[in-house]
Amino acid sequence: MSETIFSKIINREIPADIVHEDELCLAFRDVNPQAPIHILVIPKKPIARIIDACDEDQSLLGHLYLVANKIAREEGVEDAFRLVVNNGEGVGQSVFHLHVHILAGRAFTWPPG
Numbered sequence: 820m821s822e823t824i825f826s827k828i829i830n831r832e833i834p835a836d837i838v839h840e841d842e843l844c845l846a847f848r849d850v851n852p853q854a855p856i857h858i859l860v861i862p863k864k865p866i867a868r869i870i871d872a873c874d875e876d877q878s879l880l881g882h883l884y885l886v887a888n889k890i891a892r893e894e895g896v897e898d899a900f901r902l903v904v905n906n907g908e909g910v911g912q913s914v915f916h917l918h919v920h921i922l923a924g925r926a927f928t929w930p931p932g
Contacts, residue, residue: 825861825916839890843882846890846921855924856894860887866917869906883919896923903931 827833829845838858839846849857860883866872872880884902891900900923905912910932 821915823865823914823916825859825914825918826865829861829863838893839886841886843879844886846886849920853920854922854927856896856900856921858890858894858921860890860919860921862917867915868912869904869917872917887919887921890921891923894921894923899923901927901931 824833828835828847835845835847835850837845837847839860842863844860844862846858846860849859862876862879862883864876864879866876887902888897891897894900900921903920903922904917905920
């Protein structure tokens with residue numbers, strides 16, 4: 820996988836408003852928020868898209884969602900938040916490093932998009 824803006828954030832080459840870090844992932848506030856709370860949770864392992872994850876990534880993927888839960892609680896939005904994972908340019912993925920969007924703080928419609 821080629822270097823992305825997210826790998827540069829992981830390597831501290833680009834600053835970010837980090838809200839969580841552990842050995843497996845990093846979470847930071849989106850610089851172009853689509854909701855009052857918009858945080859990205861990214862694995863430190865470079866995985867371009869969710870479709871590129873493999874069986875060995877099972878616990879890592881679960882970890883990303885548990886971290887998202889923890890952050891939602893810390894942000895005080897545990898009763899109403901949305902998690903989004905885009906897979907591919909055609910659905911809006913612009914950085915090809917897997918990331919989970921945590922969106923909250925406003926009403927959302929269904930279906931999305």
